[in-house]
Amino acid sequence: MTMLPWFLAALAASFLPDAIALPRPRAPWRRPAAALAIHAMASVVTFTLTLAISARPAFAGLMAFSLAALMAIVNNAKYASLREPFVFTDLSLFGQLFRHPRLYLPFLSVVQILAIAVGAALFAGAFLASARLEAVPYGTLAAFGLGALTIAVALAARLPLTLAPGEDQLHHGFITVFVAYLLNGLRPRTARELRAALTAGPFSRTAAPAVRPDVIVIQSESFFDARRLGTAVSPAILANFDAACQVACQYGELRVPAWGANTMRTEFAMLSGVPEAELGYARFYPYTFIRRPCASLAGWFRRAAYRTSAIHPYFADFFGRDRVFPLMHFERFLDIRHFDGAQRAGPYVADAAVADAIIAELEAAGDEPAFVMAMTMENHGPLHLERVEPGEGARYHSLGDGAPWDDLTAYLRHLANADVMIGRLTDYLANRQRKAILCFYGDHVPALPKVYGSLGAMQNRSDYFIWRNYGEAESLRKTLDVSGLGRELLHTIGQPVQAGVPT
Numbered sequence: 001m002t003m004l005p006w007f008l009a010a011l012a013a014s015f016l017p018d019a020i021a022l023p024r025p026r027a028p029w030r031r032p033a034a035a036l037a038i039h040a041m042a043s044v045v046t047f048t049l050t051l052a053i054s055a056r057p058a059f060a061g062l063m064a065f066s067l068a069a070l071m072a073i074v075n076n077a078k079y080a081s082l083r084e085p086f087v088f089t090d091l092s093l094f095g096q097l098f099r100h101p102r103l104y105l106p107f108l109s110v111v112q113i114l115a116i117a118v119g120a121a122l123f124a125g126a127f128l129a130s131a132r133l134e135a136v137p138y139g140t141l142a143a144f145g146l147g148a149l150t151i152a153v154a155l156a157a158r159l160p161l162t163l164a165p166g167e168d169q170l171h172h173g174f175i176t177v178f179v180a181y182l183l184n185g186l187r188p189r190t191a192r193e194l195r196a197a198l199t200a201g202p203f204s205r206t207a208a209p210a211v212r213p214d215v216i217v218i219q220s221e222s223f224f225d226a227r228r229l230g231t232a233v234s235p236a237i238l239a240n241f242d243a244a245c246q247v248a249c250q251y252g253e254l255r256v257p258a259w260g261a262n263t264m265r266t267e268f269a270m271l272s273g274v275p276e277a278e279l280g281y282a283r284f285y286p287y288t289f290i291r292r293p294c295a296s297l298a299g300w301f302r303r304a305a306y307r308t309s310a311i312h313p314y315f316a317d318f319f320g321r322d323r324v325f326p327l328m329h330f331e332r333f334l335d336i337r338h339f340d341g342a343q344r345a346g347p348y349v350a351d352a353a354v355a356d357a358i359i360a361e362l363e364a365a366g367d368e369p370a371f372v373m374a375m376t377m378e379n380h381g382p383l384h385l386e387r388v389e390p391g392e393g394a395r396y397h398s399l400g401d402g403a404p405w406d407d408l409t410a411y412l413r414h415l416a417n418a419d420v421m422i423g424r425l426t427d428y429l430a431n432r433q434r435k436a437i438l439c440f441y442g443d444h445v446p447a448l449p450k451v452y453g454s455l456g457a458m459q460n461r462s463d464y465f466i467w468r469n470y471g472e473a474e475s476l477r478k479t480l481d482v483s484g485l486g487r488e489l490l491h492t493i494g495q496p497v498q499a500g501v502p503t
Helices: 003-013 015-020 033-054 057-082 088-099 110-129 138-158 165-172 174-185 188-199 235-246 263-272 280-284 297-303 318-327 351-365 405-430 449-455 482-493
Strands: 214-220 250-255 307-311 332-334 370-375 436-442 462-468
Touching: 003 015, 003 033, 003 057, 015 057, 015 174, 033 057, 033 138, 033 165, 033 174, 057 174, 088 174, 088 280, 138 174, 165 174, 174 280, 188 280, 214 263, 214 351, 214 405, 214 482, 235 405, 235 436, 235 462, 250 482, 263 297, 263 370, 263 482, 297 307, 297 370, 297 482, 307 351, 318 332, 332 351, 351 370, 351 405, 405 436, 405 449, 436 482, 462 482
Parallel strands: 214 370, 214 436, 307 332, 307 370
Antiparallel strands: 250 462, 436 462
């Protein structure tokens, strides 16, 4: 049968890109039989589907190999920048690549882009040059394809997975883990488990708070105390942050479920109060699994008769916020359209403009209590695309110019602007007649792997504080998981929060 040699060649070749995927998996002969079987079944499905469409066995074999190679290239680009392999939920962000290429394409190297271009040319040539079957055995292909898919689904459900992508990939292989996550994650059970976690979460109950201050939550893009990198970073760069922490109710380092990107994971953890370990496969992109109204921090305030607003100076459809935020009980969502003509700092809307929008929301609320959550954008990478003037780094650090310090300079420039935002808002709230609470935190550390490597100071945690303009300040230093930050915020109001079903 002319199809079999092409399939066997494609199956053997598919282990080549699997072997170069980062982090490097163990050799195939050291993997569990179930892992190898899932890898093989993925090749069967790709081969049979392509053959049924194209009627060209050589082309179908090339497709099975090329798809694995393309995934490995994308995986390695992501892992080099974000320390996480390519996972199934990244497919749902594929459309963002074309709508917002600046956020993704710069992380591909020239070699990787050339490899993709050459591969695409060879792919097109192979289609035109390969022989076409006179009679396509559709019944046989359907039987093999569906059979392979059934086997893969059954094995994926039983494969011992930790849901730590890097660790799972080391043991089972890149293709196997990607396919197993995909098959397991797309089961209806994933959405049901997420709904159950939210229903049992800390914000499903609401009691009438005795005091209803305005509450402002700011998720600051890539914010962390960069002075942890060493004494070379100027100690004065976060003067307003330090002043706020000194009189805050609580402050400290923040454990977050993201590194260098994936802001939405930290954002969801704050809004849901659900730890990552309870999310199952939804942990990688929780917003995609929210399809109906659910309990959230914003919902807690909404039921307490607050006005609830979200502010993000970027496109509303990014991460699907325009669809999800109403389901999480935000009444208003101010996206990039609200910031037409606003001040910019680098390629994005400046933190100063976001501060203006927050103040305007509070002023518009008047005496009505307001919950405002803002997600800034100014310090979003890629930082290596930003222009740094000669000698500019001396304002922020003593490491000099050139790579990788120019990336650090660009980051610290925006970090200083975030600090100015803190000072402006605390001054405004301190002089306002209404009681107010400000919760400020970073979504993740910036993607600066070369800087961390050069300084020997790898970072994983961001920072936070909870400040208010009334009452006594305890200035309690406490390391938190971001999923617990909302509970601490409500405790600051004087409202204890416990998990449970809605009353």
